Amino acid sequence: MLTWADSMIANYRYPTDPNIYTKPFLLSKIAQHLPNFAKFQQETGLADFYGEITYYQDLPDKNLAQILQETTGFVMFMHGWDGTHRTWEDLPMRLVQQNPRLVCLNLDVNGFGQSSFSKDPPSVKHCNLPAAMGAVEKWLNLLGLWPTPYRQRKPFYLFVGHSMGGGMTFYKNEPDWRNDVYGCYAMSPGIFCNDPKRRLVYKLVGYGTLIPFGTLIKNFLARRVIWFAMREASKKDQQEHEQVFYATSFGTLANTIIAIGGSPRPPRKDWSPFKIALGNRDVLVSTRQTLSFVEELGFLPNQIRVTMGDHYFFSYDDTSPITHLYNRQVVLDDLDAFCQQLSAKCQQD
Numbered sequence: 074m075l076t077w078a079d080s081m082i083a084n085y086r087y088p089t090d091p092n093i094y095t096k097p098f099l100l101s102k103i104a105q106h107l108p109n110f111a112k113f114q115q116e117t118g119l120a121d122f123y124g125e126i127t128y129y130q131d132l133p134d135k136n137l138a139q140i141l142q143e144t145t146g147f148v149m150f151m152h153g154w155d156g157t158h159r160t161w162e163d164l165p166m167r168l169v170q171q172n173p174r175l176v177c178l179n180l181d182v183n184g185f186g187q188s189s190f191s192k193d194p195p196s197v198k199h200c201n202l203p204a205a206m207g208a209v210e211k212w213l214n215l216l217g218l219w220p221t222p223y224r225q226r227k228p229f230y231l232f233v234g235h236s237m238g239g240g241m242t243f244y245k246n247e248p249d250w251r252n253d254v255y256g257c258y259a260m261s262p263g264i265f266c267n268d269p270k271r272r273l274v275y276k277l278v279g280y281g282t283l284i285p286f287g288t289l290i291k292n293f294l295a296r297r298v299i300w301f302a303m304r305e306a307s308k309k310d311q312q313e314h315e316q317v318f319y320a321t322s323f324g325t326l327a328n329t330i331i332a333i334g335g336s337p338r339p340p341r342k343d344w345s346p347f348k349i350a351l352g353n354r355d356v357l358v359s360t361r362q363t364l365s366f367v368e369e370l371g372f373l374p375n376q377i378r379v380t381m382g383d384h385y386f387f388s389y390d391d392t393s394p395i396t397h398l399y400n401r402q403v404v405l406d407d408l409d410a411f412c413q414q415l416s417a418k419c420q421q422d
Contacts, residue, residue: 075217077106078138090170095127096137099187100215113215114191117208118199123187124180124212125158127165129173144176145416146229147218148408149209153236153263154330155321157186159313160235162388164405171409182209182238184325185317194283194324201332202237202263203244210246220253227422229415230255233408236357236384237329240264242347243339254419256411259349260404261358261384266338267369268362275334282327302357305393306385344370348411350378350404352386378407 080103085095100122104110114120128140148168152160158179165177181188183205184195198204209232213219221227230253234242239262245255265271303311318326349367351360360379367377380386380403381396387404389397 075138075141077103077216078141079136080106081137087166090166092129092131092173093127093166093169094130095125095166097123097125099123100212107215109215113211117204117211118190118192118195119184119208120189120191121187122181122208122212123158124178125165127169127177127179128175129169131173141176141218143174144228145172145174145419146176146231146412147213148175148177148231148233148412149213150177150179151182151209151232151234151238151241152180152185153234153238153261154183154333155185155314155318155326156236156238157181157313157317160310160388162307162310164387164401164408167405168408168412171405172412175412180209180212182241183329185321185329190325192324193322194328197328197332200325200329202240202336205237206241206244207246209241210249227253227419229253229412229419231408231411231415232257233260234258234262235260235387237263237333239349240333240336243341244336245341247341247343254415254422256346256348256415258408258411259347260387261351261355262349262363263333263358264336264339264363264366265334266336267366268359271357271359271362272334275330279327279329279331279334282323282330302384303388305354305383305397306388307390308392309390310385310388339370344372344376347372348376348378348407350380350386350407352382352384352400353379354382355384355386357384378403 081096081098083094084097087093100110150161150165158181161179165179169175169177184190184200232242239259242257242259243264245257351363353360380400382400386397386400389401
């Protein structure tokens with residue numbers, strides 16, 4: 074059933090733990106095993122979709138298809154606007170190291186990195202937050218990773234999102250997942266339903282990127298975004314975002330940020346599968362406004378964490394505040410505990 078997995082070969086083996094592997098892949102490279110690939114492209118507006126699979130392999134004769142079928146759960150990492158899978162640094166590897174029966178799927182989403190749109194500029198209906206979240210769910214379905222009727226015991230699914238990716242989780246399909254065990258961990262979520270000031274700013278920045286002579290604005294914004302939002306992030310993460318900014322088309326940069334600023338109120342009723350984490354010095358996502366919004370939605374205190382740091386409070390190197398080092402471990406522990414909770418729930422069902 075997972076014939077596409079058998080066609081992949083190992084790409085990277087972590088020197089810190091030789092039993093952990095990461096395999097990168099583009100959908101277009103395994104399209105011959107995916108009869109609905111063209112339908113996926115049509116429905117999502119994406120030309121391709123990139124992901125990396127990180128997993129633990131202790132037996133040399135066990136192939137990836139077996140590992141995917143036997144895993145207790147899948148953890149999807151979804152980056153923010155102007156980011157890629159590299160935003161997460163080594164968090165997927167660390168999480169698998171703590172829980173070897175997990176499989177982490179680290180994605181390029183919503184037109185960034187190697188998951189490019191078919192058209193430029195992309196349609197707003199394809200690049201808004203509900204569509205971006207829907208594309209990830211369609212991707213899981215296309216690969217045969219969800220739903221999984223052929224398994225005796227279903228895996229759990231944990232969606233981890235930062236900024237735009239965190240905002241995406243708020244639009245996760247509720248009815249189609251009622252028979253599955255899942256959770257969402259939203260970090261600095263880009264959700265501005267009750268923040269008119271930031272909604273306006275995001276739209277203005279997006280439209281400004283599209284105007285004639287937009288290159289001047291784009292080049293100016295590239296430096297400003299890095300300085301304004303990522304002053305405390307690792308240098309590697311800052312450089313990655315700057316490179317992505319220059320490499321991404323005007324249309325994708327503009328329409329995705331316009332869509333983030335114009336996101337509708339989430340239709341979800343049950344918020345119990347959610348947890349959020351915020352930085353107290355975040356200038357892109359207002360901590361106060363976000364807390365007010367999730368309280369209005371019905372979040373409970375045990376679903377919320379506020380830590381010391383900026384928008385990238387989990388990104389750390391020796392130029393970052395020491396709090397970011399602790400935050401990274403706190404996030405890792407949160408994710409590990411969340412996985413244990415979801416795994417226990419799977420056993421009960």
